[in-house]
Structures are given as C-alpha cells and as structure tokens.
Amino acid sequence: MTEISNHLSDLARFIQASPSSYHAVTEVAARLIEAGFVELNEADEWPTGPDKRFVVRDGAVIAWIEPATATATTPFRIVGSHTDSPGFKLKPKPTTGNVGWIQAGVEVYGGPLLNSWLDRELEFAGRLVFRDGTSALVRTGPYLRFPQLAVHLDRGVNANGLVLDPQRHMNPVIGVGNAAGADVVAHLASLAGRTGDEVTGYDVMVADTAAPATFGMDAQFFASGRLDNLSSVHSSLVALLRLGTELDHYPVFAAFDHEELGSETRSGASGPFLADVLARISAGNGASEAQRLQAYASSWCLSADVGHSIHPNYPERHDPVNHPIVGGGPLLKINANQRYATDALGAAEWVRACEQAGVPFQEFVSNNTVPCGSTIGPLTATRLGIRTIDVGMPVLSMHSAREMCAATDTAVFTAAIQAFLEPVN
Template sequence: MSNSLSNSEVEEKSALTPASPEVIDYAADYADFILSSPTSYHAADQGAQLLTESGFTEVDRKGEWPTAAGRYFLVEDGALVAWVQDPRSHGFAITATHSDSPALKLKPIPQRTTADGWGQLMVEVYGGPLNNAWLDRELQVAGAVVDWDGNRRLIHTGPIAFIPQLAPHLDRGVNAEGVKLDPQRHMQPVWTIGEERDVMAVIADLAGFDSAADIAASELFLVPTQAPEVFGVDNQFFAAGRQDNLSSSFAGFHALTKLVAELNEDEALPRIPVLAMFDHEEIGSGTPTGARGPLLEEVLERISLALGLDGDARAQALATSTLLSADAAHSVNPGYEDKHGPETRPVMGKGPALKMDADQSYATSLGGVATWRKACRDAGVPTQVFVSHSSMRAGSTVGPLLATRLGIETVDVGIPILSMHSTREISHVVDPVYLSSAIRAFWLG
C-alpha cells in the first residue's frame, strides 16, 4: 500500500495553502473552538451551540425520542452525539472522536498551604500528559459544578496558577539527565502566597452561587490558558493544547454543519450521518460517556426504532453501516526520525493519515481502507499512511472499542501532529481542513 494517494488529479485538486481563504477562516474558527473548550464539558457545550445555530434540535435522553425526520443531538456531560434522521436513508455513517485530553484534575480536598505560605492546588494526573510541558505555564481551573437541585454550570477562572520549575543552579544535572517529576511532589500548582484563599469560594462565585456550600458536586481541571496561534514564516503552523483530539472533533462539527447547510430538503443521504464525540478516551473509555459505554449503541437503536426498523431490519441497517474513527496521529519529528519506519513517514501538511496496525490497536479493516480512500478521492484530499515502527507498540483510539461493540466496518484516521500530549501541540493549518472535507465526503458517500 502506498504512503499517499498517487492520483495526480486528486493532488492537484486539493492544493490548499496557508493563504487559502478557507484555511484562514477555518483556523480562526478552530482557534475559537479550542479556546472556548478547556475541558470536555466545554467542548460538548461548544459543539451544541454550533449545532443549534445550524438548525439541530437537542434531544433529552430521558424523554421520548423524536420520530420525525430532522437534525438532532444529545449531550451527556462531556459527550455529544448528533445525527440527521431521515427514513429514506439506510444504515449509518458514523464519525467518532473524543473530547478529553490529558490534564491535571483537582482532588476532592483541593488545596493546602505549605509551611512557607505557598497555597497549592492539589491535583492528580488525568491521562498521559508530557509532565514537563506543564511547568511554567499559566493555568486556569475549568470544569463543571452542580448545585443541590442537580443544575450544572460550567466555569473557567482564567489564569490563577502555575507549576514552577526548579532552577538549574539547584539541579545541576537537569540538562544532561532530564527533568524528573514526581506527580505528588512536583506537579501541584501554586496559586497563592501569603494570604490564604478558598479555591471553591472562587469557583462558587464564578458559577453565580452565594458560597461554596451551594456546590453539591464538581469535576474541575487545571488547564493552560495560552491562546491558540497561527505562526511560521508562511503561517503554516497552528499551536494549541488539546488538539488531541479537538482537531478531529471540530472537523466533525465543521463537516456536519456544512453538510446540512448544503443539503436540499428533498435530498436524502445514502446513510444517516452520525457524529459521536466521546469523553474519557485518554483514561481508557470505560465510563458511561466513554466509547466502552452504551451511549452510541443506544442512540443507534432508538433512531432505528423511531424509523420503524425492528428486529432483522435493524440488524440489516447496522450491517450496512461504517465507522470512521478520527483521532490525532504522530507526524515524523525531525529530531527523532528513527521513531518511524523508513517507508511510513506521515508529515504535517500532506493530509490526514490512514492509521493501521497489525495488532488492531487501530481498527482499520480492508473495507474501511477502501471507504477512506474513496472519501479522500471524492473530496480531493491527499492522504498518508501511519503505521508504528515495528519495534514499538502503537497507541489506540475509540475505533477498536466501537468496532467491537457494533461489529461494523471501521477505519481509523487523523491529522499528523507534533508534541502530542504536550500543553502546546503543533499541527499544519491545511490538515484539519482536509480532514473536515474528507469526513463530509464520507457522509455523502
């Protein structure tokens, strides 16, 4: 299998540059989405706003399911599922992403004061971050709080904390031996000095509560506040945290809203387009809103029942369905070229990568490869192949989990990025636009 599409017509048709108006517009909207999505809760909320503006109606999972044709979505904490319901469509074309990223999670007892008067926020590590990337960054507290009546509110504080790195004068071997961080000792952010403050009182005030006693429950994270930025001599590069995997999630929202904007009322899509954004991928997906949970399966079943599909008809619809799992991929790093195989070397700016693995850490099937290549051909999008170095184990995505639950044709893809799991991941400005176009073509096909 070649490393990229060899069809010269496709490559010529897809020649986006950083100066292309659609690339500039996309980067601005993508930056706004990331900046407004410091946690999975916020990402789901931002996605809901984009969908509502495009004529989608929110569905309450606890209520009756809509039976009429239409555009719908539901939100469960940091997860979101959206679809275009149409009795003329048969089967499902599902794009799956995730909303969470590595972070520092505030503990139930959230703070302490040292003997020297430093106020620290007490955190545990969520997911697998590059710990050193969190040093000397302005951090904010962000997440969700719930009052005693069960009402949820989203908050973010702005920059209030940081994790100071030890000066090299006090650690003479740091440059030769590397930074060694104990999460309990070295990863607890500083937020005050001298005067003691109650962090939950600050959170309560932001949420509009009278006091911290009004908060019945919370899930809060420490996340960097630095805004996304396009940079480089030709504005090639896009820097931001949480691109793994908001790069795929925003591409999905962008593709879906563009799809419905261009769809005629009397036009039926071959299959029902579904966008499923899950939470908790970075910690194994084993939650009700993660890919191991029943959320997507339940939505597909209720859509089928709403369209009058029962028993064998529902099974047939699922058997004709396809899953496109979209998650960030590893670009070749010029300082560590030996970490990739000599033939498979995805590079930023050359299109999203088709992700494959012999041990099925990526769930790309034979039919899935053909589906992805067809979508790229139809969209005029270049694509590459990512296969891990043979001496290294690949990462994974929601793809294998959903493929196992649903038993449908699956393909894993994603844009290549550098510094994955850092607080400042780097992508190329054209690749997310390519990904959005390919997802849209996947739904149209």
C-alpha cells in the first residue's frame, strides 16, 4: 500500500503542476532531465548513438531511449497519451462587463460537462508570447468562477433539468466595478513581470484549482481535475523512467496536445510530430526508408486514455454483459467500427503485458445504442501503419471538471504499461 500511496501522491503533484498542456509538458521535461534525458531542438541536427532523449513541440513531448544494440531495423514500442483536457480557453479581447460585474470571455474547448464547472474557484493558466519573441508560462491561482443561478430564480431547475447556453451562461465573473478599468491580459502579463501591451499572442486555459483528494470507504477513490488524460501521461512517464538499459527496441513516450479537439494540429496525434521523430531516429542509424518500414512492421503502439467504468445510477447506458468497474484493473478498449484500434493480436499483446505485470484487466465495449468516443489510437495506426492497442484506466464523470477513479488503479495501470514497454522474452 505504501507504493500505491506514493504513486498517487506523485500523480497529485503532477496534476497540480499541470493546469495547461504547456505546463504539463514543462513538468514532464523537468522530470526527464532529472532522470538524465537530454532535450533536443527540432531545428538542430540530432546526435546519434545510445542515450536518453526528448523533444518538445508546443504542448506535446516525445521521449525515447536508444539502446546500445540499436540498428537500422530496431523496432519501437510507443505509449501515446494526451496533455489537454476539456474545458475553456480565453478569447481575444477577453475583459468584459455586465450590470456592474467584470467578466472574462472564454470559449468552450472540447466537450466539457458544462454544469460541472459551475460554482468552483478556477484559474487561468497557459502561455503568453511577447513582442520580442520570448514566451512565458503563467497561472493566476483562484481568479474566476461560473456562478449558478439560485433555485429561487429558477424554480423548475430540479424538475426540468439545468440548461446552459455556452455563450450566455458560461461567462465567468472576476470582479465588480468598471470593466473599462480592468484588463485580464495585463494581469496575466504582470505575473511574468511584463506589461499587457507586450503580449502579442496567448494560449490560456481555465483550470480547476481544487487539490486532488482521496475519499470513500477506506479511501478507495481518488478525485481530481484533468484525470483525462494527465493520469495516462503520468503513468506512461513513470513507466518509461523505470525501464532498465538492456533493451532490444526503442521505448517511446509520446504525449500529444489537442486530442479533445480531434488531434488535427501540428502537435496533435494527426499531425506529423511522431512520424517526424521516428524518421529522424531511424535516419540516425542509417536506415533507408525500406528499413524504417521494416522496423515499423515489428513495432507496437499503446494508446493510453481513460475509459468508462460502469455507472451505478445509469447501468442501462452500458453494455449489458461487459461491466468494467473502477478498481478492477485497466481497460482493453474494443470497438467493432475501429473507433478504438484494438484487434485480436493487440488484445493478446495486452493480455501478455498484464500477465507479466501481475495485474488484472477488464474489457470495455459500448452499448450498441450509445456510440463511443475515439482516441489517438486509430489516428496513430492510420498515419504510421504500426499495430496499435487502445487501453485506459476506468473512471467516472469523464469530461467533468473533477473526475474520479480507484486509488489503486493508477499504480496498476503504470505496471501494465511498464510491462508493455519492457517485455520479458
């Protein structure tokens, strides 16, 4: 239990350090450097030979270990996850006012459960780019709130349900007074020791400020914002850092941005980032295109993203036979329409990894009337032709401002990912 507790505490620290994808990548980079990884720049010529390396592209990061035995056809074992979470993003000209309140203009990012963001102390966090070409990460701490309308002014809300218009109702309050005298961007700039007129661009998100917590009988559960998908980023990173040096393949950690938007960006899984990095690694060993494709043919990718636990209050929304539950082990995600990339060979490889790690696993499949979402898995398989498996940790309240899982599941998921990255022959 001490190992599980330590793992959970480290996940909590990781999430608290990562209110935006840019903060998450900075935290990943710091941990990689501490473990002896060398950061590379995409604009530079890359070194060759055995080492531990990583490269950052905006809100995405890829790290790998090159073994001493690497050749032109050495295969890859990749674990992919994503750094972004559903929520809200700061709009241009964001400082607004209405009937004596000072508010901020935000745009819905991805598919959040809007009601879950009400009545929480929230912060702005992200990156600012300045006129001189430099940039900085900032976070405000508790700064804004989406206030819910009182029941006295909406008597039918409990009977008829809450209906939220994203434009009319999701305008957070940040103060009272004259909005003309306020400036959200200037406040963000001041946190970096700069002035508002120096800011020429920004990517700033809204994040929940509440600390992660355990709860329930015997503290069985863990609740936090951004479990989707920082939990998989953390598990994949911890697994990578635990690996030994005697390897016959490249273990690769890939954390992409913009999965919640469909991944079609330069730092998303549909973009060229992973393909570019793998091609440069292979080229460093003198691989021809044909030899690189040989390596791909023997490679594997694990798409790690949270999945749905069966919900005790809505069991009819789930498959009537397959009932995965928090605490029961990680999920093998299966979909006949290939919204998940798992096939029979992939299922067998996941069984092997879980057996090697000594952990149970569960199968997830959707109810036929409730189509599932998708992941980076099919995108990676399509772009690279590498056999891909979709897996994840079971959660409740997915896409809520605060999601929950079993306290034991994060350590168990990490163990399975480590066994995937370092198979015992």
